[in-house]
Amino acid sequence: MKIKPEYCNVHDALSILVGKWKPIILLYLMSEGTMRYGELKKALVGITPKMLTNQLRELEEEGLINRKLYPEVPPKVEYSITEYGMTLKPILDSMHEWSMQHKKRKLENTID
């Protein structure tokens, strides 16, 4: 059997999740609920405005988060997880769980 990355579903799922700040943003919105742009910017230590906007836009494009613009001045924009975005929660949770075990395992194997 011959295969290419483009035909791999896991590869595609990963490409949606990957991005330096995407998992964090998703987890954050999943647990904290609605947040404004500025709040996210404060919470995500070290993120640049360009990156924040970029990651939010990409998540929005996949339908995972919602962007609500209030027509005020100064502007107010609220981000929240969509119902659809919540379908990722079990996967993120199991990755979180696996990662913790993995780190534990690494420590155990570092007897040197």
Added chain:
Amino acid sequence: MKIKPEYCNVHDALSILVGKWKPIILLYLMSEGTMRYGELKKALVGITPKMLTNQLRELEEEGLINRKLYPEVPPKVEYSITEYGMTLKPILDSMHEWSMQHKKRKLENTID
């Protein structure tokens, strides 16, 4: 609450899985069992030897796959998934499942 990517377990789990060919290699070894370097190279259409070696080494370093070298000439090397690597299967399976739903959903929303 303030957060950084380095403190996010999901981020870390992803970084182990990410790499253009890693998910494919894992899935392949999970389903096909043991494979030689040359067999993998033939199966993974378009991969360069450098990339193949690189991805295999990184997976091996995490303990997910096994490298068995037979001291023959010409050399013979067999790769297989480890028992530990198999603990990732449920996660990969759910990502596969999610990705399929996601594509279906995208098609439905493309009525334009």
Added chain:
DNA sequence: AGATATAGTATCCAAAAAGATACTATTGGA
């Protein structure tokens, strides 16, 4: 009139990931 607050853009630069391509060691067999 000028400062303030918010949610971004725009531009340029650095680092990381991936691709192309050629090369190597070894030894059993023709």
Added chain:
DNA sequence: TCCAATAGTATCTTTTTGGATACTATATCT
């Protein structure tokens, strides 16, 4: 003696991703 087979290395280039930093629009408040 020279070639084939296998599992890689080595080197250079391109592409992708992320970082630094400065700038903008605009109604309101003083």
